[in-house]
Amino acid sequence: MSTTLYERLGGTEGITNIANDLVDIHLANPAIAPRYSNSDPVKVKNGAATFFIAGTGGPNVYEGQDMLATHKGMNISAHEFMAVLDDALEALEKNNIGQREQEEVLFIFYSMRSDIVLV
Numbered sequence: 001m002s003t004t005l006y007e008r009l010g011g012t013e014g015i016t017n018i019a020n021d022l023v024d025i026h027l028a029n030p031a032i033a034p035r036y037s038n039s040d041p042v043k044v045k046n047g048a049a050t051f052f053i054a055g056t057g058g059p060n061v062y063e064g065q066d067m068l069a070t071h072k073g074m075n076i077s078a079h080e081f082m083a084v085l086d087d088a089l090e091a092l093e094k095n096n097i098g099q100r101e102q103e104e105v106l107f108i109f110y111s112m113r114s115d116i117v118l119v
């Protein structure tokens with residue numbers, strides 16, 4: 001029997017921890033931190049956590065817009081996109097997520113590239 005990625009990432013609690021770490025890592029990453037200079041970290045963490053809870057097979061708790069609408073007009077570069085993927089891997093490592101799950105998360109994020117980069 002297969003378990004959802006949501007369950008393998010530790011459910012709502014595990015994903016919330018990963019999302020909180022991810023946003024903290026973003027805010028310390030000079031490649032992308034300026035993008036969040038006008039953001040409320042609590043709201044960004046909540047948006048990241050709920051998006052990923054919903055997208056990995058957990059409860060449908062995300063209330064934000066889709067990725068194209070969210071990032072449209074930001075003119076995000078491929079370099080910034082890579083920086084976000086690097087930060088995601090760091091957050092997953094920090095939370096002791098296994099390689100298989102890291103690969104799945106990376107693939108999900110990568111598949112959203114065309115809705116985020118230079119849109």
Ligand code: HEM
Pocket residue numbers: 032035036038039040043044046047048051063064065070071076080081082084108109110112113116
């Ligand atoms: C696969 C990669 C990415 C995913 C899955 C993602 C996901 C999200 C989500 C879920 C939100 C919150 C939407 C909401 O709550 O309404 C968001 C907002 C945002 N994202 Fe991304 N994002 C990605 C890449 C990027 C990149 C590369 C940048 C630029 C460095 C970026 C910059 C932002 C900014 C500035 C916001 C608005 C924050 C705010 O509301 O104050 N994102 N993103």
